[in-house]
Amino acid sequence: MLQNVFVPADLGEAAARLAAGPTVALLAGGTLLMPVVNTEATPIRALVSTRKLPIRDIAVEEGRVRLGAGTTLAEVGRDGRLGFLRPTIESIASPPIRNLATVGGNLFAPQPYGDLAVALLALDASVEIAVDGGSRPASVADVLDHGVAAGEIVTAVGFDLPAAGTWFYTKAMRRKLNSASIVTVAARIATDGAVVTEARIALGGAGPRPVRARAAEAALLGKPLAAESVAAAAERAGDDADPFSDAYASAWYRGRVLPVYLRRTILGA
Ligand SMILES: Cc1cc2nc3c(=O)[nH]c(=O)nc-3n(C[C@H](O)[C@H](O)[C@H](O)COP(=O)(O)OP(=O)(O)OC[C@H]3O[C@@H](n4cnc5c(N)ncnc54)[C@H](O)[C@@H]3O)c2cc1C
Numbered sequence: 516m517l518q519n520v521f522v523p524a525d526l527g528e529a530a531a532r533l534a535a536g537p538t539v540a541l542l543a544g545g546t547l548l549m550p551v552v553n554t555e556a557t558p559i560r561a562l563v564s565t566r567k568l569p570i571r572d573i574a575v576e577e578g579r580v581r582l583g584a585g586t587t588l589a590e591v592g593r594d595g596r597l598g599f600l601r602p603t604i605e606s607i608a609s610p611p612i613r614n615l616a617t618v619g620g621n622l623f624a625p626q627p628y629g630d631l632a633v634a635l636l637a638l639d640a641s642v643e644i645a646v647d648g649g650s651r652p653a654s655v656a657d658v659l660d661h662g663v664a665a666g667e668i669v670t671a672v673g674f675d676l677p678a679a680g681t682w683f684y685t686k687a688m689r690r691k692l693n694s695a696s697i698v699t700v701a702a703r704i705a706t707d708g709a710v711v712t713e714a715r716i717a718l719g720g721a722g723p724r725p726v727r728a729r730a731a732e733a734a735l736l737g738k739p740l741a742a743e744s745v746a747a748a749a750e751r752a753g754d755d756a757d758p759f760s761d762a763y764a765s766a767w768y769r770g771r772v773l774p775v776y777l778r779r780t781i782l783g784a
Pocket residue numbers: 540541542543544545546547548549565584585588606607608609612615616617618619620621622623624627628629630631663667668669670693694695696
């Protein structure tokens with residue numbers, strides 16, 4: 516049963532509290548963690564809140580974005596400098612959840628959640644992690660694949676603002692609002708005017724974690740960003756996917772719609 520909630524103002528104290536072991540958990544917005552605590556599904560005795568930690572800010576400087584891990588999704592969605600992320604944020608849950616849910620927490624959301632994490636993977640985001648009074652860098656891909664060590668706290672993510680016209684995002688849902696993902700597609704695709712010179716495509720709903728659609732990316736490189744080549748690349752979406760069944764969709768259905776949504780995301784039709 517829960518006995519203590521600590522609200523430290525510095526990372527060192529938070530880390531020291533977390534070092535007490537697996538019965539102490541880091542609490543951010545609590546949208547995922549609190550149901551676990553309340554149902555006593557795991558024996559959590561104490562929570563360490565991120566609320567007062569200095570990890571809740573947004574900085575945009577010379578085309579580089581730094582989002583504090585404690586920033587809420589609502590705060591990201593309201594920031595005019597991050598307009599390209601608004602469709603991603605607005606595809607996540609509902610306003611009350613977005614007022615609590617944080618950027619850091621979204622990295623640990625199991626699929627079919629973690630839509631911002633899918634976008635961050637396509638953005639090739641870097642992650643800052645507080646460890647032993649210092650900090651270590653990691654790639655978002657590494658954090659999504661391997662998590663962080665016990666007691667480590669994600670403090671920020673960073674990425675380059677995508678140039679105009681290079682960012683694409685779609686989330687297929689059972690309802691238009693407030694629904695988990697059937698499949699989510701985020702992509703950053705650059706061209707030199709004639710052909711694709713850079714393609715990073717990330718998929719949600721395509722496995723236990725967000726994944727890169729590497730075969731589709733390779734199929735697009737050097738090709739025009741046009742209907743025929745995008746359709747051919749989209750057919751390769753399944754190569755990197757391992758879709759699952761849940762209450763929202765069957766694995767079969769996810770596998771069928773993945774190429775369709777990848778094509779629509781990029782072509783807009
Ligand atoms: C009704 C509902 C609908 C939802 N719909 C969606 C949806 O459509 N799309 C979507 O993406 N998500 C959805 N979610 C999932 C969730 O709201 C988000 O993923 C949210 O971003 C989680 O953040 P949080 O701050 O609430 O995390 P918490 O619940 O506080 O924490 C979740 C986990 O992450 C760990 N954690 C949190 N912050 C850090 C940090 N800084 N460093 C290290 N570990 C950390 C916690 O210890 C915990 O294990 C939904 C949730 C609910 C309840």
